[in-house]
Each structure stands twice: as structure tokens, then as C-alpha cells.
Amino acid sequence: MADMADEAHRSDVLACPHCGLALLLSRSTATCETGHSFDRAKGGHLNLLIGGRLSSGAVPGDTPDALAARRRFLSSGGYAPIAAALAETVGDVDGAVLDVGCGEGYYTSHLRGTDRYGLDVSKRAVQMAARLLPDSTFVVGSAYRLPVQDHSLAVVTSVFAPHPLDEFARVLRPGGRWVTVTPGPMHLVEMRPTSDGTAGGKALDRQHRRASAPEGSTSARRLEFRLDLDDTTADDLFLMTPIRWQATARPPLTSVTVDVWVASGPA
Numbered sequence: 001m002a003d004m005a006d007e008a009h010r011s012d013v014l015a016c017p018h019c020g021l022a023l024l025l026s027r028s029t030a031t032c033e034t035g036h037s038f039d040r041a042k043g044g045h046l047n048l049l050i051g052g053r054l055s056s057g058a059v060p061g062d063t064p065d066a067l068a069a070r071r072r073f074l075s076s077g078g079y080a081p082i083a084a085a086l087a088e089t090v091g092d093v094d095g096a097v098l099d100v101g102c103g104e105g106y107y108t109s110h111l112r113g114t115d116r117y118g119l120d121v122s123k124r125a126v127q128m129a130a131r132l133l134p135d136s137t138f139v140v141g142s143a144y145r146l147p148v149q150d151h152s153l154a155v156v157t158s159v160f161a162p163h164p165l166d167e168f169a170r171v172l173r174p175g176g177r178w179v180t181v182t183p184g185p186m187h188l189v190e191m192r193p194t195s196d197g198t199a200g201g202k203a204l205d206r207q208h209r210r211a212s213a214p215e216g217s218t219s220a221r222r223l224e225f226r227l228d229l230d231d232t233t234a235d236d237l238f239l240m241t242p243i244r245w246q247a248t249a250r251p252p253l254t255s256v257t258v259d260v261w262v263a264s265g266p267a
């Protein structure tokens with residue numbers, strides 16, 4: 001009978017989150033030469049998040065209902081123009097591409113690379129993404145300490161998710177690029193509790209900051225469009241955005257402004 005170890009191969013991308021050495025992957029585990037070991041979950045993903053606080057009862061990142069709303073909303077095609085702009089900016093990647101804060105995998109599914117990876121701090125998000133894209137590799141991990149080898153990636157993306165540029169520089173190969181999607185100043189303005197013209201100082205600061213191309217980018221395009229909503233899509237959009245924590249209830253809406261930056265920069 002073939003030994004499981006026979007089937008193990010050294011990952012060109014994934015690294016042990018404890019010591020940074022390349023991971024040796026087999027069907028059921030990932031190990032490093034120091035002896036750290038990680039079990040593969042039933043759905044195939046690896047949990048490479050370290051620091052016990054996040055591991056047990058807590059659900060870091062999106063809550064289950066936010067994730068379900070996100071899956072429904074994104075499948076309805078409301079943000080398809082964003083996915084198309086992301087795919088166009090990333091292009092066909094010759095090498096490994098990693099989607100940081102991949103959520104349930106919608107944007108990851110639009111990336112074309114020879115080797116596709118997704119990472120999120122939320123285990124449930126990673127489970128959903130792994131089920132959606134069985135041909136890609138998904139890991140639970142932190143954007144701020146990526147379980148990824150130095151200079152191993154051609155492209156790193158982050159869509160409405162954390163994007164620490166120093167960490168991206170560490171993992172990108174020479175000539176590699178990062179691509180982010182971030183909110184523009186008018187993004188979902190009708191949904192925000194301050195959209196009645198009495199915007200406070202904080203909201204104005206945010207609008208001002210978002211009016212310029214994202215810091216560090218060498219190329220950025222702003223994508224703006226009006227999105228019609230029915231009650232279901234409006235509810236889902238509200239549930240999946242952080243605005244829900246700032247507002248007591250969803251305002252009545254039949255359309256919203258979508259306004260995002262699709263930006264990129266060098267390693």
C-alpha cells in the first residue's frame with residue numbers, strides 16, 4: 001500500500017506560519033521540516049492561523065449570516081462589473097496568485113493564474129470558497145502575517161479586505177504586482193446613516209481620503225455605476241457591508257451608487 005508520505009510534495013508557495021519554512025503537503029496534512037504540523041480540513045483547506053485567541057468559539061471576520069448574504073448578493077451579479085474590472089487588471093497570470101480576504105470566493109473565481117490561492121481569517125468563508133473552487137488552494141490565515149514564502153507570488157489581490165503593502169512586498173516575486181479593490185468616496189453613500197447631508201467630520205474625512213487613488217498605487221481606475229435593488233438584494237447588500245454596524249436599520253432604497261478604486265502597484 002502506498003505510504004501517504006510518498007504523495008507529499010513541497011509547496012512552492014505555502015509556508016509554516018510558525019517558522020516560515022516551506023510546507024510539505026500531503027492529502028491529509030501539511031508539515032514543515034521543523035516538525036510543525038497542520039491537519040487538512042474535510043473540505044480540503046488548511047488552517048494556518050496561529051495565535052489561539054482566534055481559533056476556538058470566536059468567528060473572526062464575517063459572521064455566518066453576512067457570508068450567506070454576500071454569497072446571495074454576489075451570485076445575483078450586482079457587482080459583476082467590479083469582478084470584470086478586477087479580472088482585466090490582473091490579466092492572465094503566469095505564476096501563483098493569492099486572493100487575500102477572499103471571503104466566500106466570488107472574486108477569487110474571476111482570477112486566472114496557473115496556481116490560484118485564497119486566504120481568509122474566517123474559517124467558514126474559507127470552507128465556502130473551497131467548496132466553490134475545488135481546483136484552488138484555500139487557507140485560513142492572517143493577511144498581516146501571510147503563511148506564504150518570500151517572493152513566491154506573481155500577483156496578490158485584496159477586494160474590500162486588508163491589504164498590508166509591506167507584507168505584500170515580502171511575498172511578491174520581483175516584477176510581481178498587487179491589485180486592490182477599495183471603496184471610493186461615494187460608495188453606497190445612500191446606505192450610510194450620514195447620507196442626509198449632515199455628514200459628520202469622520203465621514204467627511206473618509207470621503208476626502210477615498211477621493212484620491214489608494215496609497216502606493218502606480219495605476220488606479222475608478223469604477224462608478226448605479227445599481228438597481230429589489231428588497232432582497234438591498235437586504236443582502238446591507239447585511240454584507242460593515243455599514244450594518246453603524247446603522248440601526250436598512251434605509252428604504254431602490255438603487256445605490258457603487259464607487260470603487262481598482263488599483264495596482266509593484267512589489
Ligand SMILES: C[S@@+](CC[C@H](N)C(=O)[O-])C[C@H]1O[C@@H](n2cnc3c(N)ncnc32)[C@H](O)[C@@H]1O
Pocket residue numbers: 060061062070100101102103104105106107119120121122125141142143144158159160161162
Ligand atoms: C468585506 S469582506 C470581503 C470579502 C471578499 N473579498 C469579497 O469582496 O466578497 C472582508 C474579508 O476580509 C476578511 N478579513 C478581515 N480581516 C482579515 C485578516 N486580518 N486576515 C485575513 N482576512 C481578513 C474577512 O473575514 C472578510 O472575509
Ligand SMILES: [Zn+2]
Pocket residue numbers: 016017018019020021032033034035036
Ligand atoms: Zn514550522
